[in-house]
Amino acid sequence: MKDIFWLVKNILRVTFKSKKGILLYICTPLIGIFISFLSYGGSGGTILQVGIVDHDHQAVTTDTIKFIKGLENVKVKNIKESDVSDQITEGKLDCVITLDKGFAKSVLAGNPNHISISSIKGATVTSYIKSYLYNYIDNISAISKASNGDQNKFDKMYADYHQPQVKMSASVLKDTSKYKDMTNQTIGYLLMIMLISASTLAEIILKEKGNRTYYRLLSTPINAKKYISANIIVNLFVMVIQIIITLLCLKWIFHININMPVWQLGLILLIFGLVAIGFAQITVAFTNSTGASGAMQNLFIVPTCLLSGCFFPAEIMPKALQKISDFLPQHWVLETITKLQQGAHLGHVTLNFMILLAFAVAFFLIAIYKISRNNNVRNFV
Template identity: 60%
Template sequence: MKDIVWLMKKIYSVTFRKKKNIIMYFGMPLVGIFISFLVYGGSGGTMLKVGIVNHDHRPIANNTVQFLEDIKNVQVVNLKESEINGQLTEGRLDCVITLEEGFSESILTGNPGNIRIVSIKGAQITGYVKSYLYNYLDNLIVLGKAAKGDQVTFDKMYNHYKQADFKLTAESLKDTSKSKDMTNQTIGFLIMIMLFSAGNFSEIIIKEKENRTYFRLLSTPINSRKYVLANILVNMTVMITQIICTLLVVTKVFHIDMHVSFWKMGAVLIVYSFVAVGLSLMLVSFANSSSSAGALQNLVSTPTCLLAGCFWPVEIMPKAVQKIADFMPQHWTLETIQKLQEGQQFGSLYLNFMILFAFAVAFFLVAVYKFSRNSNVRSFV
């Protein structure tokens, strides 16, 4: 145990002697948070600005204007006819509703008309306003028909309608898509950085074989198993620190709701860290030099992260590519997190964890086999 601790201290000392490595290992994971804010930071709700030109000024028209003013996320501005074109073309208003003379009479007689909706932003804007306005006018038309065109009777019925015992209550649901998207993109970027970090630490093995440090260490009571175990432990501790730092910044500094508890998110990512270490050791075992090891890491890490959906949802990719993603451990990590965000219990996702552990075991077994077959000292002379 003392030898393993000494080796770990040595690896820490060599790695973090350079300050740029501290920034790379613990600063780069935070870049994903800033990227998420750039992508999703300005995607909040907006206020719809509606201009009203009321030429009628009768009770039904005035009540219609009042109804529009009471709609949430709609700001009503009273206009003159001459101001319509200027307000629309300058983008100050999204649409303008004009109530012509005779509007109230048309509603009272059950033949709605004398109303115009103008917008240069298309049906996306007018459709939203019409969905509220036309439903309200339909109710008034029913009252007008029941009153048979009599204004006094209509006013009585309308007052009863407004003061009805039954009430429609509306509850606003919090939009969680934005925070979930930010969390998933941040975690996707962290997964990629963890993979590169694991690759860099595993590459130390082959670098020390090239400079003969590895073989000098083996001439001491230290054996190859202790050396590799120390490398794995350093790798794991650095990645766990990356996970904790990133999650703390996400939750405590930026106050992003991950919709998953801190410990559950950390547990999933720690399981993935075993996969990352196993994959990096496997790639190093196939390399004959540090340069080839670095090339293998880049060749495998970046494309697999792209295909697994670390930077965009897998659903937007073609079906054939989605099937390929099933063979990526990054995909299973992200899928596990998404299922936890949907409210599934941690224990019910045992299959996902078994698949991740299977990836890790397979990578470690391949690495052990290759290392045992590639022990020729002359390969690094």
């Protein structure tokens, strides 16, 4: 055990003696958070700036303007006809609604007319206003038709429409979808970084074999088992540090609501850390140089992260590719996080944890088998 601790200390000293090592293993997990902020940070609701030109000045027209002003995320300003072009082209208004003379009369006649909406931003702006405004106007026209020209009957129905007998209470629910997306994308990038970090740390074995340090160590009481165990311990230590830094930044620095207990997310990532370390040992066991190891990493890490939905939701991919992701550990990490964010209890995702552990065990067994079958002492023991 004393030899293992000495090896751990030596590997840590070699790894973090330069700023490059600190930047690679400690700071890179923050990249995912910054990318998520760039992607989702500005995705909040916007206020639609609407101008109103009223040429009619009737009671129905006034009520229609009042209805528009009552819409959420809409700010209304009364303007003159001569200012319409300037206000729109300068970007001060998103659209302008013009109510010409005869608008109220046409609505009461059951044939709404004399209304126009001007905008240079197209349907992305006008569709929201049209969906509410035209529905309101159609309701007034329906009331007029139902009154059959009886003014008293129309006035009563019109008043009841604006003061309905059914009382409603509204509660505002906080939209947490943005934070869920930010969390998932941040974790997706972290999974890739953990795989890269684990593989880079495992490559120390290949580098020390290349400069003969590895063989000199084996001439001492230190054997291959102790050397590899020390590398795995250092790898696990770095994984834990990366997980802690990411969770601290998510929860207490950037104040992103991850919609699940922090310790549960940490547990999932820790298990994936074992998967990453197991994969890293495979790359070392099956290659004889850092170049070959890097090529093997490139063939696995980025494509599997892409298919698993680490960079964008897997649901947008074809069904065939989604089925492939079922065989990738990153997919099960993201699926587990999604289920827990949706309110599932930890016991409901036990199978997911077992699958991740199975990946880790399988990777370690493959690496151990390859190492034990390698008879060339110059490659491995």
